[in-house]
Amino acid sequence: MHKNAAEQLRRTGDGGVDGVVNEDRLGLDRIYVQAKRYGLGSSVGRPDVQAFVGSLVGLGATKGVFVTTSSFSSQARDFVRHLAQRVILIDGNTLASLMIEHGVGVRISRTVEVKRLDEVFFSEES
Template sequence: MPTYRAVCASDAADAVLQAALLDELLQRILANSPAHFEQLVFDLVAMGYSGSHKDAAAQLGRSGDGGVDGIVNEDRLGLNRIYVQAKRYAPGNAVGRPDVNGFVGSLVGLGATKGVFVTTSTFSQPARDYVKHLSQRIILIDGQELAVLMIEHDVGVRSYWMVEFKRLDEDFFSEE
C-alpha cells in the first residue's frame, strides 16, 4: 500500500499548492491597475471566440462607461455578442444587486441578451438570486472562479514542474 499513501500525499500537496496559487493570483490582480484587470478579463472571456483576441474583444471605456466595459464577439461577424462588466473590488466588498441591476439595465438599453459580470471579490446572495430569473443570460464570475479559470486557460500562470507517473508495461511481460 505505499503507492496508495504516496498518491494521497501527492493529492493533498497538490490541493495546498492549488489553494496558494489561487490566493496569489487574486493578490496580484488586486495589486495591478484597474486597466490591467479589465484587459485580463477580456483575455479570459474572449478565448475561443471569433479567431484572434484582437478581433474578438473591444473595450468600451473606463470609469463612467455606462455599466459595460466591453464586448466579446462570439462569431467572426459579430452577430452574437457578450457584454462584459469587470469590477476590481477588495476582498470582503461584495458586488450587490444594485451593481448587477445597473449592468442588466445597460444590457437592456443596448438590446443585448448575454452578459458576463466579473469581480475579484464575491457577489451577494441577492445579486446571485436576481440573475436567475432574467430574460437575459447573465454569468457572474467571482474572484475564486476567476482564478480557477485563469489556471485552466493558462492566463497569468505557466507550468513550472511536471510530475511523471509510471505504470506497468503489460507488453513487456507478455510471453507471446
C-alpha cells in the same frame, strides 16, 4: 477565436460595460462584459448587477457576463435568476479555475511525472 473578437470599451465605469465579445465574425451575436476588481472580504451586490443589467437593456443586449475577483452577494445571485437577459456571474474562484483550465495568465511552475508499470514490457511472448 477569430481576429477582433473582443474589444475593451473603457477603463472604468460603474454600471457600464467594460468590454464586448463578438461570438461570430460578423458581430451578430455579442456578449457584454462588466469587470470589478474588489479585495478580499468585499462582494458585488445587487445594485452593481442591476446597473449592469440596466446597461444591457439600454444596449438592447441579451447576454452579459459580470466578472469579479471577489464574490457576489446572495441577493445579486438571486436577481440574475429571473431576468429576460442571460447574465452569468463569475466570481474570483471560478475566474481562477477558468484561467487555469485555459492557460490564461498562469505559468507552469512545476511538472509532476507519474509513472505506471508497463505490462506489455513484462508479458511473455508465446
